[in-house]
Amino acid sequence: MPLGHELCAEIVEIAPGLGFAPGDRVSAETHLGCGSCAQCLQGRGHTCETLKTFTSLGLGAFGDYAVVPVALLRRAPTGIQDEQVASMEPAGIGLRAARHALRYGNNVTVSGCGPIGLFTILALRHLGATRVLAIEPSEMRRSLALACGAHDAIVPNTKTDTSTARQPDAVVETSGAPAALASALAMPRAGGGVVTVGLPAADVPVDVAGQIVLREIRLEGVYGRLVNEGWTDLQEALADGLDLSPAITHSYSLENYHEALDTAARSASGKVILRM
The missing domain is CATH 3.40.50.720 (NAD(P)-binding Rossmann-like Domain)
Known part of the structure; x- marks a missing residue:
């Protein structure tokens, strides 16, 4: 199981038009909601009825590189x-x-x-x-x-x-x-x-x-x-x-x-x- 869900990272590669660019410094949310269930529509994606987490998605930041869905990225404050x-x-x-x-x-x-x-x-x-x-x-x-x-x-x-x-x-x-x-x-x-x-x-x-x-x-x-x-x-x-x-x-x-x-x-x- 990959480890590490509390992170600071620099984007090295990302598709265009997603609001981020290579070189951006980011952290990450660890809960991925579906966006359409009753919980998500109330702004409670962390208790989504079909919640996926960093771990259940097989993600981990204990390494030189990690692949993270853009929906989880959060821009780091300057x-x-x-x-x-x-x-x-x-x-x-x-x-x-x-x-x-x-x-x-x-x-x-x-x-x-x-x-x-x-x-x-x-x-x-x-x-x-x-x-x-x-x-x-x-x-x-x-x-x-x-x-x-x-x-x-x-x-x-x-x-x-x-x-x-x-x-x-x-x-x-x-x-x-x-x-x-x-x-x-x-x-x-x-x-x-x-x-x-x-x-x-x-x-x-x-x-x-x-x-x-x-x-x-x-x-x-x-x-x-x-x-x-x-x-x-x-x-x-x-x-x-x-x-x-x-x-x-x-x-x-x-x-x-x-x-x-x-x-x-x-x-x-x-x-x-x-x-x-």
């Missing part, structure tokens, strides 16, 4: 480094999750500080969150969360002082750990929300009556970006000063891809870049 362009796909998820969370208020907790969690923290601070608490078991990633703008970063299930433990308006859960999502549902104030981005690999025990109904907690899923508006939103945020670089921690040459994959798998990094 003045943004290649590493940040290659991070736009996951950063768009973090930005969307942050916008959902801020609907409930400016006090937000982020559970899980892998790359998407870190991009969420950067987006929250850029959008004006007044209090961001990060929850993460890795000491290295807690330090990264602080560097990305979190006001505090704690170990899961740690008791903290009253100011830190104050119930947030919303929680963004990015880790996908079943226990983390179960805990996230108990965190927000009554009437708050939980935005879940992570994909649990096992069932999550939920007290629907006590955690959701009686406290009127809203649970929202965020899957990817809106395939058009999401990229425009991120490009505007980057132009307005959003800096993704604090979440980008490692860069490797293609020859060292084994080390790059190992670094990413050890939860001892932020966003890892592979350079061709």
Whole structure:
């Protein structure tokens, strides 16, 4: 299976009349909708009824060259480094999750500080969150969360002082750990929300009556970006000063891809870049 769906690339060959030219720098959307189903007609191509993804199309950017449908290409903003362009796909998820969370208020907790969690923290601070608490078991990633703008970063299930433990308006859960999502549902104030981005690999025990109904907690899923508006939103945020670089921690040459994959798998990094 080809790997690599978060990319910055230069077009070397393309048919005329498609809006791009050789030499253009691009990134890529990873969801390809049919354009005609009810979801696509609502601007939700990422939840298309016959959705195709980078992986299902057999695409991958871990190489010197890749063939990508023009419908997936997104023009890279000028003045943004290649590493940040290659991070736009996951950063768009973090930005969307942050916008959902801020609907409930400016006090937000982020559970899980892998790359998407870190991009969420950067987006929250850029959008004006007044209090961001990060929850993460890795000491290295807690330090990264602080560097990305979190006001505090704690170990899961740690008791903290009253100011830190104050119930947030919303929680963004990015880790996908079943226990983390179960805990996230108990965190927000009554009437708050939980935005879940992570994909649990096992069932999550939920007290629907006590955690959701009686406290009127809203649970929202965020899957990817809106395939058009999401990229425009991120490009505007980057132009307005959003800096993704604090979440980008490692860069490797293609020859060292084994080390790059190992670094990413050890939860001892932020966003890892592979350079061709």
